[in-house]
Amino acid sequence: MPTRELPEKSEITIIGGGIVGVTIAHELAKRGEEVTVIEKRFIGSGSTFRCGTGIRQQFNDEANVQVMKRSVELWKRYSEEYGFPFEQTGYLFLLYDDEEVETFKRNIAIQNRFGVPTRLITPEEAKEIVPLLDISEVIAASWNPTDGKADPFHSTTKFALHAEEFGARLVEYTEVKDFIIKNGEIKGLKTTRGTIKTGIVINATNAWAKLINAMAGIGVKIPIEPYKHQAVITQPIKKGSIKPMVISFKYGHAYLTQTAHGGVVGGVGYELGPTYDLNPTYEFLREVSYYFTKIIPALRELLILRTWAGYYAKTPDSNPAIGKIEELSDYYIAAGFSGHGFMMAPAVAEMVADIITKGKTDLPVEWYDPYRFERGELRGQALQMG
Numbered sequence: 001m002p003t004r005e006l007p008e009k010s011e012i013t014i015i016g017g018g019i020v021g022v023t024i025a026h027e028l029a030k031r032g033e034e035v036t037v038i039e040k041r042f043i044g045s046g047s048t049f050r051c052g053t054g055i056r057q058q059f060n061d062e063a064n065v066q067v068m069k070r071s072v073e074l075w076k077r078y079s080e081e082y083g084f085p086f087e088q089t090g091y092l093f094l095l096y097d098d099e100e101v102e103t104f105k106r107n108i109a110i111q112n113r114f115g116v117p118t119r120l121i122t123p124e125e126a127k128e129i130v131p132l133l134d135i136s137e138v139i140a141a142s143w144n145p146t147d148g149k150a151d152p153f154h155s156t157t158k159f160a161l162h163a164e165e166f167g168a169r170l171v172e173y174t175e176v177k178d179f180i181i182k183n184g185e186i187k188g189l190k191t192t193r194g195t196i197k198t199g200i201v202i203n204a205t206n207a208w209a210k211l212i213n214a215m216a217g218i219g220v221k222i223p224i225e226p227y228k229h230q231a232v233i234t235q236p237i238k239k240g241s242i243k244p245m246v247i248s249f250k251y252g253h254a255y256l257t258q259t260a261h262g263g264v265v266g267g268v269g270y271e272l273g274p275t276y277d278l279n280p281t282y283e284f285l286r287e288v289s290y291y292f293t294k295i296i297p298a299l300r301e302l303l304i305l306r307t308w309a310g311y312y313a314k315t316p317d318s319n320p321a322i323g324k325i326e327e328l329s330d331y332y333i334a335a336g337f338s339g340h341g342f343m344m345a346p347a348v349a350e351m352v353a354d355i356i357t358k359g360k361t362d363l364p365v366e367w368y369d370p371y372r373f374e375r376g377e378l379r380g381q382a383l384q385m386g
C-alpha cells in the first residue's frame with residue numbers, strides 16, 4: 001500500500017486508520033463518496049493489529065446482538081469476496097455456577113430472538129468441541145457455532161486495499177494536529193504534512209478520541225479513556241486443537257483460541273490505566289499462565305513466545321460512541337469500542353456510511369448515542385471479555 005501525499009481537499013476525512021476508519025472508508029468509497037483516511041503511523045498500528053482476533057454475536061442486549069449479527073454477515077461476505085480468513089469456529093463461554101447459567105440463559109434468549117443460534121450445552125458437549133478442556137468444575141457452556149475469528153492484519157489490509165480500489169485515499173505517517181473551523185463549520189484539518197480542505201470529519205481514533213474531540217472544541221462530555229490490555233502467543237501446536245474462542249469469567253476473564261499459524265493467542269481481564277503506556281508487565285505473564293492452565297491444563301507444556309499490549313478505549317458502559325455531534329457541522333464520532341471494536345467494524349462502517357449518505361440507518365445506532373453520557377443515560381454494561 002503506497003503512502004500517499006496529503007490531498008489538497010476531500011469531501012470526507014476520516015481521522016484514524018484502524019479497522020474502524022478503514023472499513024468506514026471502504027464503505028463510503030464503495031458508495032461513490034470522496035473520502036480520505038489520515039493515519040499518524042501506518043494502517044492498523046493502533047489497537048487493531050494488537051487485538052485478539054475474536055468476533056462474536058453473544059452479547060447481552062438487543063442492540064449489540066443485532067449489530068453483531070449484521071457484522072458477522074459482512075465478515076462472511078467480505079472474507080469470501082476479498083480472500084482473507086474468517087473462520088466460524090464458534091465462541092464457547094464456560095459456566096461454573098447457577099448464577100452464571102441464569103445470566104447466560106437470559107443472554108441466549110435475546111440472541112435467539114434475533115436469529116443467533118446460541119445454545120446452552122453440557123460440559124461433555126463442550127469437551128467434544130475442545131477435547132483439551134478441563135471440565136471438572138464446568139456445569140454448562142454457552143455455545144454459538146456462528147461466532148468466529150479473523151486475522152486483524154490480513155483483514156484490515158484487505159479492506160484498505162479494496163477501499164483504495166474504490167477510490168479512497170489512505171494517507172499514512174500524517175498526524176492531525178488541529179481543526180480549521182469557521183462559524184461552527186469545519187473547513188479543514190491541519191496536519192504534520194500540511195492542510196486538507198474538508199467539510200465532513202469522522203473521528204475514528206478510538207484510544208485517542210478525546211484528543212481529537214478537544215481539537216474540534218467539542219463541549220459535550222464523551223468519556224473515552226485508554227486502558228492497557230495485554231495478550232500472549234505461544235509456540236504453535238497441532239492445527240485444530242482449540243478451534244473456538246474459549247472464555248472463562250471465573251478464571252480471570254480469560255479468552256483464548258488458536259491462530260491460523262497454530263499458536264495459542266489470548267488474554268485475561270487484567271487491566272491497567274487509564275494510561276498510554278504499552279509496556280507488557282510481568283504480572284500479566286504470571287496471571288495469564290495461571291488462568292490459561294486452569295482452563296486447559298495441557299498448556300503447561302507450551303512455550304510462551306511473546307506478550308504485547310494495546311488499548312481498550314473504554315467508556316463507562318463499555319459501549320462505543322457512534323453518531324453525529326450536532327455542535328459542529330459535520331463532525332461524527334465512531335470510537336470507544338471498549339475491547340470489542342474489531343468485531344464490530346464492518347457493521348459500524350455500514351451505520352456511519354448510512355447516516356452520512358442517507359441520514360438514517362436500519363441498525364440500532366441510537367444505542368451508541370454519543371450524548372448518552374451527558375444525559376446520564378448509560379446503557380447496561382456491554383458484555384466485555386478480556
Ligand SMILES: Cc1cc2nc3c(=O)[nH]c(=O)nc-3n(C[C@H](O)[C@H](O)[C@H](O)COP(=O)(O)OP(=O)(O)OC[C@H]3O[C@@H](n4cnc5c(N)ncnc54)[C@H](O)[C@@H]3O)c2cc1C
Nearest residue numbers: 016018019020040046047048051052054176310341342343
Ligand atoms: C489485547 C487486545 C485484545 C483485543 N481483542 C479483541 C477481540 O478479540 N475482538 C475485538 O473485536 N476487539 C478486540 N480488541 C479491541 C480492538 O483491538 C479495538 O476495539 C479495535 O482495534 C479498534 O479499532 P479502531 O480502528 O477504532 O482503533 P485503532 O486501531 O486504535 O485505530 C485508531 C488509529 O488512529 C490513529 N490516530 C490517533 N490519533 C491520530 C491523529 N491525531 N492523527 C492521525 N491518526 C491518529 C492511531 O495511530 C490509530 O492507528 C482487543 C484489544 C486489545 C488491546
